[in-house]
Amino acid sequence: MELIPVQKSFEETYRQLLFTDRYLVSAANRKYLIRGVVYAVFTVAIVLIFIFTDSSYGASGIFILPLFWVCFGLYLLYLRWRTHKRRKVILKELAQSSIEESSSDMRLSFTEDEVSVMQNQSVTSVKWDSFRAFLEEEDTVYLFQDEPYAAWSFSEKEIGSVAVSRLKELARSKLPIL
Numbered sequence: 645m646e647l648i649p650v651q652k653s654f655e656e657t658y659r660q661l662l663f664t665d666r667y668l669v670s671a672a673n674r675k676y677l678i679r680g681v682v683y684a685v686f687t688v689a690i691v692l693i694f695i696f697t698d699s700s701y702g703a704s705g706i707f708i709l710p711l712f713w714v715c716f717g718l719y720l721l722y723l724r725w726r727t728h729k730r731r732k733v734i735l736k737e738l739a740q741s742s743i744e745e746s747s748s749d750m751r752l753s754f755t756e757d758e759v760s761v762m763q764n765q766s767v768t769s770v771k772w773d774s775f776r777a778f779l780e781e782e783d784t785v786y787l788f789q790d791e792p793y794a795a796w797s798f799s800e801k802e803i804g805s806v807a808v809s810r811l812k813e814l815a816r817s818k819l820p821i822l
Contacts, residue, residue: 646753647751647752647753647762648751648752648753648803648804648807649749649750649751649752649803650750650751650752650761650798650802650803651801651802651803652742652743652750652802653743653801653802654739654740654743656799656801656802657739657742657743658735658736658739660784660786660797660799661735661738661739661793662731662735663781663784663786664786664792664793664795664797665727665730665731665735665793667779667822668792669727676720676723679716680716683712683713683716686712687709687712687713690706690708690709691706691709694706738793749763749764750762750763751763752798752803752807754810754811754814756772756814757771757772758770758771758772759772759775759787759796759811761796770789770796772814772818772819774789775787775788775789775796775815775818775819776788776789776790776819776820777819777820777821777822778815778816778819778820778821778822779821779822780812780815780821781799783799783800783801783805783808784797784798784799784800784808785797785798785808785811785812785815786822787815787819788822798811
């Protein structure tokens with residue numbers, strides 16, 4: 645079990661958090677696309693009811709549709725604002741607090757059984773079974789547990805290219821890709 649020094653920096657930690665956030669937001673955007681399709685189908689149905697029937701549902705629906713679309717547009721703007729706020733404020737604060745908590749003598753080790761991080765006198769070990777999945781970026785590996793923003797991520801700038809490639813190989817053999 646070789647101890648690998650971890651060189652944490654704000655820029656690298658923030659970049660890793662942004663990558664994780666973009667990945668999660670793209671998954672959520674698929675859900676919002678489905679909602680948009682439902683709104684479009686609803687609109688077409690109301691217009692068809694208005695054109696082909698004499699019921700009052702179609703007439704009232706035509707007047708209510710713009711209100712629904714305005715509400716949906718405001719909802720999408722709110723989601724955009726929330727994403728912007730999360731990226732500009734919350735993730736920066738999270739990266740800063742992560743850097744402040746981690747000491748300069750942080751070390752990483754990994755074996756076939758577990759991944760361990762040592763700081764001062766404390767050791768945090770996590771078995772490979774506790775990780776749910778992993779994700780690779782060109783020079784970074786992400787190990788995901790239950791909470792996505794608490795992913796363990798290590799880049800070549802932090803632990804070196806040899807250690808990252810060995811960690812990627814171990815992750816490929818132990819975990820499903822996300």
